[in-house]
Amino acid sequence: MARLPRFVLPGFPQHVIQRGTHHQRILRDEEDYWFLWGRLCDAAAKFDCDIHAYVLMPNHFHLLLTPWRDDGIGKLMQYTGRYFVQYFNHRYGRAGTLWEGRYRATLLDPETLLLPVSRYIESNPVRAAFVEQADDYDWSSHAANALGIEDELTTPHPVYRALGDTAADRQQSYRARFDAGLSQALIEQIRAATNKAWVLGDERFCQAIKHRLNRRARPLARGGDRRSAAYRRTLRQAATLH
Template sequence: MPRQPRILPQQGFLHVMCRGNNRRKLFRTPTDKRKYRSLLIEFKQEDKIQIHHYCLMGNHHHLMLSLGQESNLPRFMKRVNLQYFFYYRYHRSYSGHLWQGRYKSKLILNYPYLLQCGKYIELNPVSVGLTVSPKDYEFSSYRFYAFGQKDDLIDINPYYLELNTDQAARQLNYQDLFVDEIAEKNIKI
């Protein structure tokens, strides 16, 4: 029986997730994560995708992105994941399915939830115990927003700009968004 077609909005924000088949590790080394990140950068402009938040974990990844009138998310995800599969297969002598089914996507309807979704994505490494603080995790968008670290993958979350008109104050406000959550988990920011 064929799959149901994916219903995507012509414009809007989405939380996109991909997982390794049978929860297999997709990214075994920092080099693997850098490769996947470079593929996201390479194809996002061609397919007119804006990526606002991301986190590359060991066996899955999260992206918060926005689509415009001419965006092609299915083609974007297919190209990125297929190119990464070829890379992975070559470097790991791997055969079989790498990805667990299609990517999952959830429409973000509430504008203020844009930062909440980003926060959820960037706290992922902390939640599973990989790091003590989101600032310690290299492969997420947290350092871009909280400290202004350059990141060619990121297109600024429009709601982030509303935190303050001054860049330094905006970064501090962004860090403050994480304080309650981190304190609740007894984590140091």
């Protein structure tokens, strides 16, 4: 079956994940982290993408970014992936692919989900039990968003900027939201939408994206056509034959 095109709208943020093949480790030491971070910086500038949140994990990485052109995310991921694989294979004397197929991504509603997805991304090292607090992990945007530490890779989204009139106010508000945590239901919703490439948002937002792209933005309810009036009519007709 042919793969459906990705949901892409310039100006709308997306959550992106790229994993190492077979959960292989892609970042082994500090030099690897710096190289990947640097290629992401280069690619974001080159292909007109704003990265609002990120985390670099030993066998995968997450990005929350807004593209400003149709091919921005695809080009960013292609550029980063190609140069990192060349670097990694040369450094460690290996050959072949490093990535687990295509990157996974979900277009999301910035008004309601940009900050929760940012927290989801930056909480990754805590959920993986690498650190006790997000503050303790060096390779994420948390220091920039929550503490105001300069990070060339991170560009604040307007939703983040609306958290306060000053940088200190925004950081304090972000930390308060971060400390509140995320429900398991929302975590599962974020994971499902990203892994299955559906739009992440409520019914109103998904309908708006559907009309703009002329595509269904979320999966059919379980049973699909079973819930349609035509299907119910067929069931009633079949019942009269028994």
